Every structure is written in structure tokens, then in C-alpha cells.
Amino acid sequence: ALRRRALVFLIAGAASAGAQQPHAGHAVPALSREEVAAVARAHVAITAARDSNNVQRAKSGNKTEQAQQQLQNQLRAQIDDILRHVGLTDTEYQRRSFVVSSDTASRRIFDSVARERSTAAATACGPAPNGSFVSSRWACSQIRRASVLVRGWGSVARGIARQCSG
Secondary structure: OHHHHHHHHHHHHHHHHHHOOOOHHHOOOOOOHHHHHHHHHHHHHHHHHHHHHHHHHHOHHHOOHHHHHHHHHHHHHHHHHHHHHHOOOHHHHHHHHHHHHHOHHHHHHHHHHHHHHOHHHHHOOOOOOOOHHHHHHHHHHHHHHHHHHOHHHOHHHHHHHHHHOO
């Protein structure tokens, strides 16, 4: 009887512990709407920069190791510039991105801001058009649209639009 009672308490304790918030010892701090919006703005701009960089990497003239390294360095500089503009360090951006991915309320705010900031975010879920030329043209048009949204960001937006117009 004592063993049975102990087993019942053990099972009840495990069930109540499982019903608690996951990682109860490692609670994820909530972010303010402004903090989530900063992550979303940075994410949209970084995605546009990466897309633009990938278009450049795919061009036949950029297949050498030196050209690929130069493009990688340009991308890193663009990302640093974007993060500096929104007032985040790379470490803080990664931390906030984790919080957004872990917290449903933050994710909803993030998705809302990302949809407002970019048509690319809304269309990226659909299948890409067939044909590499059409896909490349489509990607460039989405990047141009996203770059217009970050027009006030100076060199980042101009660099993205310039790379896609050629």
C-alpha cells in the first residue's frame, strides 16, 4: 500500500511538472514590441541582403574562389551595417531571434512586422517560378521591393538595388 501510494505521488508529480512551462528553470524573458520590431526589421533587411548576395554568387563571372570570398565579405559588412542601423550587436540579434522563435506572442508580433515590411516575406512561402532566368528576375524584383522599404538605410539599400539592376 505504501509503495502504491508513493507511485501515485510520483506519477502525479511528474504529470504536474510536465504541465508546467517547458524549461521552467530557463524561462525566456519576454521582449517588448519595439525590441521584436527591431529584430523583424533587421531580419527582413538581412534576408534581402542575402538574397541579393546569392544572386551575385550565382552569376558565372563570380565563380572563382576570390570572387566568392569577396561577396562573402560584402555580405558580412552589409549585415553588420544593418545591425548597427537597428542598434543591435550580432550577439543580441541572435539572442532576440531565439526569444522570438521560442515565444508565441513575440513570434506573432515578428510575423506582423515582417509582413508589413516586406512583400518578399509574404511570397517566399510559395513555390518559386520555373526557370532560372525567371526565378532570378523574380528574386531581384522582391529584393528591390524590400530595399525600397529600407530606403532610409543609405548604402545598404542602394547596394542591394544596384546589385539587382544589372
